Amino acid sequence: MTLYLNLAELLGARIEQGLYRPGQRLPSVRALSVEHGVSLSTVQQAYRMLEDSGMVSPRPKSGYFVSEGRHLPALPAVSRPAQRPVDISQWEQVLELVRSTPRQDVMQLGRGMPDINSPTLKPLLRSLAQLSRRQDMPGLYYDNIHGNLALREQIARLTLDSGCRLSPADLVVTTGCHEALSCSIRAVCEPGDIVAVDSPSFHGAMQTLKGLGMKALEIPTDPVTGISLEALELALEQWPIKLIQITPSCNNPLGYIMPEARKKALLSLAQRYDVAILEDDVYGDLAYTYPRPRTLKSFDDDGRVLLCSSFSKTLAPGLRIGWVAPGRYLERVLHMKYISTGSTASQPQLAIADFIKAGHYQPHVRRMRSQYQRSRDLMSDWVTRYFPPGTRVSRPQGGFMLWVELPEHFDTLRLNRALLEQGVQIAVGSIFSASGKFRHCLRMNFAALPTPSIEAAVRKVGETALRLLDQDDACA
Amino acid sequence: MTLYLNLAELLGARIEQGLYRPGQRLPSVRALSVEHGVSLSTVQQAYRMLEDSGMVSPRPKSGYFVSEGRHLPALPAVSRPAQRPVDISQWEQVLELVRSTPRQDVMQLGRGMPDINSPTLKPLLRSLAQLSRRQDMPGLYYDNIHGNLALREQIARLTLDSGCRLSPADLVVTTGCHEALSCSIRAVCEPGDIVAVDSPSFHGAMQTLKGLGMKALEIPTDPVTGISLEALELALEQWPIKLIQITPSCNNPLGYIMPEARKKALLSLAQRYDVAILEDDVYGDLAYTYPRPRTLKSFDDDGRVLLCSSFSKTLAPGLRIGWVAPGRYLERVLHMKYISTGSTASQPQLAIADFIKAGHYQPHVRRMRSQYQRSRDLMSDWVTRYFPPGTRVSRPQGGFMLWVELPEHFDTLRLNRALLEQGVQIAVGSIFSASGKFRHCLRMNFAALPTPSIEAAVRKVGETALRLLDQDDACA
Structure with missing residues (x-):
């Protein structure tokens, strides 16, 4: 991520957290330039970005101010779950x-x-309809177990935005993100294993852990910066954790984006304790700031991150098309995918590939x-x-x-x-x-x-x- | 099944097995009537059915003869697998x-x-295309976890042909038969459990056992009558078998239809040893005789049979629509379905429901x-x-x-x-x-x-x- 984006993210987070109140004057361009060791124009770019997002307003000759906003309610408390692995209920x-x-x-x-209901989805529906009318009926065949190549090429291209360098061969198309999650969990864990999760955490992933016989260890989580790395490290010392299951970008349900520095620190921690990470990025492309936040996967240099996502939140859930970049677990994920649903439905894959290729996705x-x-x-x-x-x-x-x-x-x-x-x-x-x-x-x-x-x-x-x-x- | 169908099945099997050779005279109507204690018209109906299927030919005033057929090659040998549970390879x-x-x-x-490529599939493609053009875009929504009600109603109706009395509430729609199988296996078994299988057996189901950590016990299987009940009973005595996984109608890969009496005997055996049965019926509707053979499920009065099927062999595999009637395991299968892929894609469900309802399936x-x-x-x-x-x-x-x-x-x-x-x-x-x-x-x-x-x-x-x-x- 470039310097100005980093700075904009930091300032934005401080405003969101209430460190600067509505109407308050923000630090000057010069002060920030000195504080962060960046150029004046970098600070100006960061402020322009915050201005575009409506968070700050410039006043001629006085600098930047936090937009006079609505009264913002207090944030939820940092979660304090039990510090031991539990069988999942609910x-x-x-x-x-x-x-x-x-x-x-x-x-x-x-x-x-x-x-x-957005009109920007219409080309996808047109493409679905056209596929049904094609003489060669591509939607009726079994696909291969990796998923449609044209779609994997487009997904590889999209993930550049989150800092990844993936090839189609690194990807497996799945029946929604649900299948990506369950195949990933089964690829890494055995029944009885302990999985560390953010708290609160997506119920679907937790029910998957339950259904597969794993235990969850809930880690305290901050509603702005995400999972507590300090608590996670303590847990890693204390328990034989096999996997960290986490939604660091546009978290479900809390909506935070874990700051980039913390993402890197999380990855180092996983490397130090040799644990795999399941990164659920299903809402990642819906970050309100552009470019979207980087994934843990984009920093992963030894294949321990299984990046799971889908088009269920960005396009439509009824299509049931997801994907996983399983890193070093690719072969095992393929096996789990095969035994879960065989190959993935062809028609929605082809329609989504068309949609992205024609430039409709962004x-x-x-x-x-x-x-x-x-x-x-x-x-x-x-x-x-x-x-x-x-x-x-x-x-x-x-x-x-x-x-x-x-x-x-x-x-x-x-x-x-x-x-x-x-x-x-x-x-x-x-x-x-x-x-x-x-x-x-x-x-x-x-x-x-x-x-x-x-x-x-x-x-x-x-x-x-x-x-x-x-x-x-x-x-x- | 009616009497004449039973008799036709028996005679057909005898011809197929070579007990009566091409050109040979078959027993007279009167003789069969006495032998089987049925009326003359029942025997005549049975012969007419075999005549329709081309297996027998009537000769005026001389009775029925086995059709002068092609030279039929010898059948495969009865399998003799190892009589112990094994970890699955391959x-x-x-x-x-x-x-x-x-x-x-x-x-x-x-x-x-x-x-x-059959023109009889065209209405299905038309329906898929129409759904994409509908203003309310039903194909884009999450479905509920049971599957679309209209489709479950039609499936319940179709299963009448195999002797079942199922209501839509007894059914769960899945992403192909693959998911029906894996959810069923996980609903019944824990890792390490022993599952008895026919031999040869569908590789997909076996890889599912492997992926979920179960062991397979292969049971000798006859290429005409199916799994050996004698060998199965010995195995049930000797091993703590949790589940019998079997494809009794239009077996994959052998193609046999297990005779109805043996199906009933198999079910009694399962009741006696209190074991569940996973019945894969994915080819069942493609039996060459009409009406199609009855399922084990149709005789099941205590909910121990999980009947799995799909439209992948009868309509098109690319749609990825299957289903399961899990009997007493319904709640557990629902959980496994939820963690496997969440809800099933809506559009192909709706299209198949339309197709069946409009009378195109049969x-x-x-x-x-x-x-x-x-x-x-x-x-x-x-x-x-x-x-x-x-x-x-x-x-x-x-x-x-x-x-x-x-x-x-x-x-x-x-x-x-x-x-x-x-x-x-x-x-x-x-x-x-x-x-x-x-x-x-x-x-x-x-x-x-x-x-x-x-x-x-x-x-x-x-x-x-x-x-x-x-x-x-x-x-x-």
Whole structure:
């Protein structure tokens, strides 16, 4: 990453964390140039970038100021999970979430669905339709086990943006990121093995660990900088950890982007203790800053990172096309892929390859990024307005998920049940913990273009939470 | 199954097994009526059915005769695998087969590809194209974890033909039969468990056992009647078997249909020893006789059979749509499905549901059945003509796979290497055994409409085998 991007990231993080408040004057160009040992023009570039993203405003002859923004709610606390490997629970809650069929009468704020109504997706649908009309019917054949070569070429090209140098031969196409994760975990671990995970952590990956008989060791995680390297190192000393499973860029559910220096430090740690890393990058291309953050994989020089991603969040989940760059575990991942689903469906692979090759991917993702960033601000405002005082909210740097932390003894399972009667569904916090922590938290999706009915749904969530809190107070 | 079908199946099997030779007079209607305790009209119905299938011909006033057929080659021997659980090998050979991309210059006789060029498939492609043009873009959404309800309704309806009474709630849609198999195996077994398998057995299922850390116990299998119940019972007495993995209808690779009485006996055995059965029925709808054979599942009254199938052999493998009726293991299979790929792609599910609902499935399958039966006869003839004397050949009762057994010390791995240089690929026999047996066997696909170039390819296989045998003799 270039110097100005590094600096912009740092300043942005400080503003997001509240070190500089709205309206406050930021350090001068000269001061920053001295402090960071970079040129004046580098600082100016960084400020211009922050200006473009709306975080800072220049005032003629006075320098740069933090944009007079909305009142930002406090961030969630750093997680403090139990420091021992546990068997994963919470399958019933996850099942409740994933067995639901899209219904007209329920506003589903719980699932990981992107907005698929953007006109920038139309060429993909056209391509799918055209493939069905082709005389040679390419969509009906078995593909080879690696996946379609044209698609792997395009994926290799896309990953340049995250600093990777991958060839098509380094990639295996999978049925969604889910399959990339489960094949990767099985490629590295045996049942009974211990896997370190960020906390909160994506429920799908944790259920995979559960289903394959592994134990999860939840590591304290900061809502701005990600997994605690100090806690992770202690854990690596204490336990025979086989794998670190982590979502460092546009984390699900917290939305943070782990700073680049910490990514490098994480990788060194993994090298020192000779542990593999499963890097889930499924939201990485949806970072609000451009260029997107680098992956751990891009720093990986001995093939220990298995980089997993998909087009489920950037394009559409119904296509079920993901991929993995498994490094030194390639052969084993191929075996696991074969026994999991055989080859991957051809038609969506070909359509996505066409879509990227024709140059439709970047404009689409660019559009979605800024839509999601605007929706994040709006939904944060709604939460500030409608939720109980003291509610803490994540400040996502990418993707379309908001993490909300209610008072400590609040039960979001109960909230969800009360909400379903009112036609609203959220994702309860406990599914993001191996041991059922985060019962007082919830995740909401802000992908869809904001409408009054979405605002009404968020309001219902907040007001129902308030009502339940009042009931508790009355009983206490 | 009705009485006349039972009788037709029995007579057909006897003819296939050579108990009645071509041109020989069959028992009179009256004699069979007495022997089997059925009415004269039942016997007449059975004979009419065999007449329709071309196996018998009536001669006025003299009764029924076995059709003067081609000279039928001898059947493969009953397998005699090692009677102990083994770790599964052969992944390298399987990988060689499945990593190959369809190539213009290679005639792939090895893979499990159906003929997808039938005009009866056109409505499916139309439906896929229409779905891509719909404004509500149903193909882009996450489906629920059970699979699309409309498709499950149609599958439930189709399984009536195999004697099942299933409701949509009994079914889970999967990404091909592969995923149905792996989810089922993981739902029942833990790593280290012993699974009894037919022998030869489908390599995909065996590689799944391998990948999940189970051991396979190969059971002697008859090329006409299927797995030896006597040997299986001995094994059940001797070993703590958790699961019986079997393809009883239109077996892959042998093509037999296990007689109904033996299916029932197998199920009783499983009940007696309290073992689950994984029934792979992926070729079942392609049985050459109509109605198709009953599944083990149709006799299962305590939910111990996990019936797995897909549309990969009947419609097209590139769609990657399979399903499982997991009986008492439903909840556990759902979990395994969730961690394997999440929900299944929506668009192909919707297209297949449309296709079946509009009445296109049965005519398509009827057409493919008779095409495959004719191609079976043709390919058997080619093998008889071009292969070394003494070659034994299976006599498939459904599907599109021929199993060929060469002299005992022949090495088909060597044959395959020599053939690839000539642009032909076969499936080597050793991948169908957990312990690498059947090195002298091979499997060939006869799905495609016969052409001179396919005949030339089969001829190349035979002549190359002859040449290698001659070399061996010269060296001996």
